[in-house]
Each structure stands twice: as C-alpha cells, then as structure tokens.
Amino acid sequence: MQVTETLNDGLKRGYAITVTASELEAKVNEKLAEAQPEVEMKGFRKGKVPMALLKKQFGQKVMGEAMQESIDGAMNEHFEASGDRPAMQPEVKMTNEDWKEGDDVEVSMSYEALPEIPELDFSKIKLEKMVAKAGDEAIDEALANLAETAQDFKARKKGAKAKDGDQVVMDFVGRVDGEAFDGGAAEDYPLTLGSNSFIPGFEEQLVGVKAGEEKAVTVSFPEDYQAENLKGKEAVFDCTIKEVKEPVAAEINDELATKFGAEDLAALKAQIAERLEAEYAGAARAVMKRSLLDELDKMVDFDLPPSLVDAEAGQIAHQLWHEENPEVEGHDHPDIEATDEHKKLATRRVRLGLLLADIGQKAEVQVTDAEMTQAIMNQARQYPGQERQFFEFVQQNQQMQQQMRAPLFEDKVVDHVFENAKVSEKEVSKDDLQKAVEALEDE
Known part of the structure; x- marks a missing residue:
C-alpha cells in the first residue's frame, strides 16, 4: 500500500493512495477464510465448501468490502502517522474508474487539517x-409583580360598566339553531374579559355590560373546534350579568407569602x-x-x-x-x-x-x-x-x-x-x- 502526498498548501492536504492488486487479493482470501467454517452450501458439509467455489459465489461482494476496508485502513494509518485531524469529512474518490479485477486500486484523498493550537498562560x-x-x-418591585399575579376581584359600584380586564359573573345558556347544546350553559360563571378563554368574539361583546343586565352574545364556533357538531356553527348565548368586578392586586402580607409557599x-x-x-x-x-x-x-x-x-x-x-x-x-x-x-x-x-x-x-x-x-x-x-x-x-x-x-x-x-x-x-x-x-x- 502506498500513500503519496500530492498537496500541502496551508491547511489543505492531498494524497494519492494505492492499494495493490496483490494486497487486495490477500484481503479477500483472508475474509473468505474467516467465513469458510460457517458457510453452508448444497452438496457440501458445513465448513467444507472449497475456497474456489466460495470466491466464485461471494468474491464480488467480499471484494467490495475488502476494498473499502483497505482504503479506510490506509486513511487511519495516515492520520495516526501524520497527527493530522481533518476539519471535515475527507473527500475520497477512486481515480481509476475503469478498474477491473486484477488492477491496483487508486484513490485520491483531500481534506483541510485542523491547525496547531498555541498554548496559553x-x-x-x-x-x-x-x-x-x-x-x-x-425586592419590592418583584413583590408587587407577585401580588399582581395573585390578583383578586372586588365588586364595582352599582351601575358601573364592565371594562377589559374586569371579571363578569353571569349565568348563560348557549343555543345553536334555537336548541341548547351540551356544555353550553353555566351558573355564576366568573369570566375575566380579555382572558381569551371563551370563543373568539365572546368576551369583547360583554365589555360595557352592567350588573342585572341581560345580553345576547352571538358568535361562531371555529372550523377546528373540538366538538364535531359545533364546528363553524353560529351560536347565541343568553347571558344574565350578576356582578361586575374590578381587579385588585393582593395585599403584600404574610397571607400572600403563604400563597407562594413561604x-x-x-x-x-x-x-x-x-x-x-x-x-x-x-x-x-x-x-x-x-x-x-x-x-x-x-x-x-x-x-x-x-x-x-x-x-x-x-x-x-x-x-x-x-x-x-x-x-x-x-x-x-x-x-x-x-x-x-x-x-x-x-x-x-x-x-x-x-x-x-x-x-x-x-x-x-x-x-x-x-x-x-x-x-x-x-x-x-x-x-x-x-x-x-x-x-x-x-x-x-x-x-x-x-x-x-x-x-x-x-x-x-x-x-x-x-x-x-x-x-x-x-x-x-x-x-x-x-x-x-x-x-x-x-x-
């Protein structure tokens, strides 16, 4: 096996690798000899198939494996001997494309080597x-933010209109084509306006409602709604508003602390x-x-x-x-x-x-x-x-x-x-x- 340098420019390296026909044949014979004890073939006992027949039957397949192993072995030996570490996978290609059995195998290998790194103090x-x-x-700013996340709601003055961010407590019944449907009704339901927890368009229609008011909210279920019977359907929800509450931050005290596990x-x-x-x-x-x-x-x-x-x-x-x-x-x-x-x-x-x-x-x-x-x-x-x-x-x-x-x-x-x-x-x-x-x- 021969490895000849063809390029050495900065970090760029190029080599010509030649695996002789005799080396390749020896590798094929070695692999066939290793496999012979386990081979079974009609007309022969296990392990007794003649080498000539094995070569005829499996030679082409084993030749390919031997060729690849020989080239890989030559590359590994080169890197061990030179100390080079390729920056990326080396480019390897066979140069004698008209190769036939009995010819030497000629391969070119090129890569960029990783540089030597200097020692530093x-x-x-x-x-x-x-x-x-x-x-x-x-700390006080973080506490205030925690208190805001633990907000509560208190009733607005009588007659006050609901704003975005307020909580509306209501009873509601939803109907499609005049018929109530499963899961479309609730009592004393607290809904925070702007939370986007209801069907798109629902909460916006409740902005401005007052306690004691009745409001019909018309919305359409999304086309990808989970309930098959409601997909894309228009629904009317009759809502009775019981309370309108405004958000208030929780007080910063020991009670707030316990809510957060302290x-x-x-x-x-x-x-x-x-x-x-x-x-x-x-x-x-x-x-x-x-x-x-x-x-x-x-x-x-x-x-x-x-x-x-x-x-x-x-x-x-x-x-x-x-x-x-x-x-x-x-x-x-x-x-x-x-x-x-x-x-x-x-x-x-x-x-x-x-x-x-x-x-x-x-x-x-x-x-x-x-x-x-x-x-x-x-x-x-x-x-x-x-x-x-x-x-x-x-x-x-x-x-x-x-x-x-x-x-x-x-x-x-x-x-x-x-x-x-x-x-x-x-x-x-x-x-x-x-x-x-x-x-x-x-x-």
Missing part, C-alpha cells in the same frame, strides 16, 4: 466580575432576594464570558480551515435572514450570500471554537451523563405533556445530543479558564449590570 488574563446585590427597591413575608423576601441575585450572577457571568472571549481572541492567531469558516458564515447569514424575515418558516427561499461582515464574525467564532475545544481536551473537561440528563429535562419542560417523548427523541438522536452537549462543554471550559485567570470583583448596581448586558446584545 491563563494567569495573564485579567477579568472583572460584576457583583450586584438585590436591594429593597428590586412561611411569612420575611421568608418570601429572602427567597426573592436569593432568586434575584442568582439572576444577577447569571447576567454577570455572561458579561465576564464575553470579556474572556475578547481576551482570548486577542491572544491567539492561527490559520483556519476555509471550509469551516465558509460553513459558519453561511449559517450566520441564514439565521440572520430568518430573523429579519420571520414570516418565512421553511427554507423555500432564494440563496443567501454571506457578506464580509458574516465572514468576519464566522472567523472569530471558528477560531474561538477550535481554541476552546483544544483547551477542554487538554484539561480533560467532560460533560457527565448526569449533566446531560439535567439539560434534557430542563429543555423537556418546554413541551408540557410531551416530556417523555422529547426525552426519548433526544436519546435516539445523536445530532440532537451533540447540539445540547456543545454549550455544556463550552461553559465548563470557560469555567476552567475563569479558575486560572486573575478575576477581581466589582460591586455594581442592578442598572449598571443591565446596561452591560444590553451592550452585549447590541454588539
């Missing part, structure tokens, strides 16, 4: 960690402070991570595989195009050309991606099964009622697993660098931290 990296405390104002108001405030400071810490980490990536980008400069940069630029251009054209959900759209700006961003991402991967490999950073399971569970919560199906889908989908593992790995590598860099803390206000986060989003 992380102790030279200086970072500032923003620390924000949850002040009384932020022993008392002081305990609820402590929980809120802890949650807020966890949010602040997450935001501060994002700011510090960007600073770290900026520092790393300044510290390194090495050749990048053009194929990786082009692929990343294409993905960036495609993603940004869809963000600007949200109405286009599929990929049935014109080709999207990557601009110089996309390529500049892609160059940074590829360089930092290769650098972080190298740092993680050298530091033996691993994403544990427990961390992956937790990540899958967190994402599964976005699909209420389908958590199990999502979990099984990820378990059976290697590409999805890789997509979820990559950010976990990157964060662990970043934490590794944080631990070895010089990090100083700076106490800041919530507003200053928010401005720093907004600056990230603007870049």
